[in-house]
Amino acid sequence: MSPENIIGRFAPSPTGPLHFGSLSCALASYLDIKKLGGSWLVRMEDIDPPREIEGASSHILKQLEAHGLCWDGDVLFQSTRLNAYQDSLNILEQKNLAYHCECSRQRVNALQGIYDNHCRRSHLPSAGNATRVQLNHPNHLIEFVDQIAGPHAQSLAHDVGDFIIRRRDNLFSYQLAVTVDDQYQKITHVMRGSDLLDSTPRQIYLQRCLGFTQPQYAHLPLATSALGQKLSKQNLASALIPGQETLNIWAALNWLNQSPANDLKTGSVSEILSWAISHWDSTNVNRSLTKPAPEGF
Ligand code: GLU
Ligand code: ZN
Numbered sequence: 001m002s003p004e005n006i007i008g009r010f011a012p013s014p015t016g017p018l019h020f021g022s023l024s025c026a027l028a029s030y031l032d033i034k035k036l037g038g039s040w041l042v043r044m045e046d047i048d049p050p051r052e053i054e055g056a057s058s059h060i061l062k063q064l065e066a067h068g069l070c071w072d073g074d075v076l077f078q079s080t081r082l083n084a085y086q087d088s089l090n091i092l093e094q095k096n097l098a099y100h101c102e103c104s105r106q107r108v109n110a111l112q113g114i115y116d117n118h119c120r121r122s123h124l125p126s127a128g129n130a131t132r133v134q135l136n137h138p139n140h141l142i143e144f145v146d147q148i149a150g151p152h153a154q155s156l157a158h159d160v161g162d163f164i165i166r167r168r169d170n171l172f173s174y175q176l177a178v179t180v181d182d183q184y185q186k187i188t189h190v191m192r193g194s195d196l197l198d199s200t201p202r203q204i205y206l207q208r209c210l211g212f213t214q215p216q217y218a219h220l221p222l223a224t225s226a227l228g229q230k231l232s233k234q235n236l237a238s239a240l241i242p243g244q245e246t247l248n249i250w251a252a253l254n255w256l257n258q259s260p261a262n263d264l265k266t267g268s269v270s271e272i273l274s275w276a277i278s279h280w281d282s283t284n285v286n287r288s289l290t291k292p293a294p295e296g297f
Pocket of ligand 1: 013
């Protein structure tokens with residue numbers, strides 16, 4: 001693939017500022033793309049207003065800039081893409097691959113994560129209902145080779161069931177929006193946290209239904225706290241301290257097993273980034289699903 005066709009992205013949700021884990025994902029994806037001479041895009045996944053924190057998107061963009069992670073082109077805000085998600089949903093309906101579901105939350109929760117396709121045959125009208133995509137092969141395995149985690153396979157019918165593409169409150173699901181936008185932005189390389197490894201087969205399934213191109217996937221370990229919990233905006237992982245950008249990048253590079261020399265800690269952001277681009281080797285990253293964040297993060 002020639003460099004001009006190589007496109008990666010960082011796709012934060014504006015639910016809080018970047019923490020060590022999300023910075024490490026942004027950095028790794030940036031380095032992986034810049035090493036190949038490709039373009040690196042930022043997409044703000046702001047399609048879930050109830051979970052959004054005011055001011056978070058501009059805070060995240062400022063943090064990225066402060067860390068020298070400058071994106072190519074304009075930021076794509078998913079809130080401007082609702083028509084495109086609706087178009088894809090219409091295509092799935094025309095192909096008889098989508099249906100309305102009026103199961104209550106209690107009913108779905110009682111199924112413990114694997115939907116039993118209860119509403120498939122009820123032909124419910126759309127008003128007030130969620131929309132699910134229908135899995136068309138009962139035992140079909142979705143297989144792909146993750147560039148970090150290795151081969152991965154999942155039977156969606158067995159492990160997930162027909163899944164939601166538009167919620168009852170009319171919000172489009174993450175799975176649909178991310179699939180439509182990875183295609184729209186011609187993304188070839190997806191590098192993100194391993195919490196999304198299990199979502200990848202759903203995205204590949206939607207790509208196949210919609211005739212989209214499948215990008216290459218690489219899932220990084222999830223940074224965990226001393227208590228072994230995912231560092232997340234939800235459990236209030238500490239925000240990155242302004243003014244410590246070079247140190248933050250150094251800590252992330254070290255966590256990603258890139259062996260940065262100690263003297264890079266005292267240089268500028270652009271010095272450490274240019275060192276990191278030329279030395280980037282994704283095969284050094286741990287092949288584990290989680291990895292404790294360094295002390296102090
Ligand atoms: N917006 C998602 C998140 O913040 C990530 C989406 C992706 O990289 O596919 O968890
Ligand atoms: Zn239902």
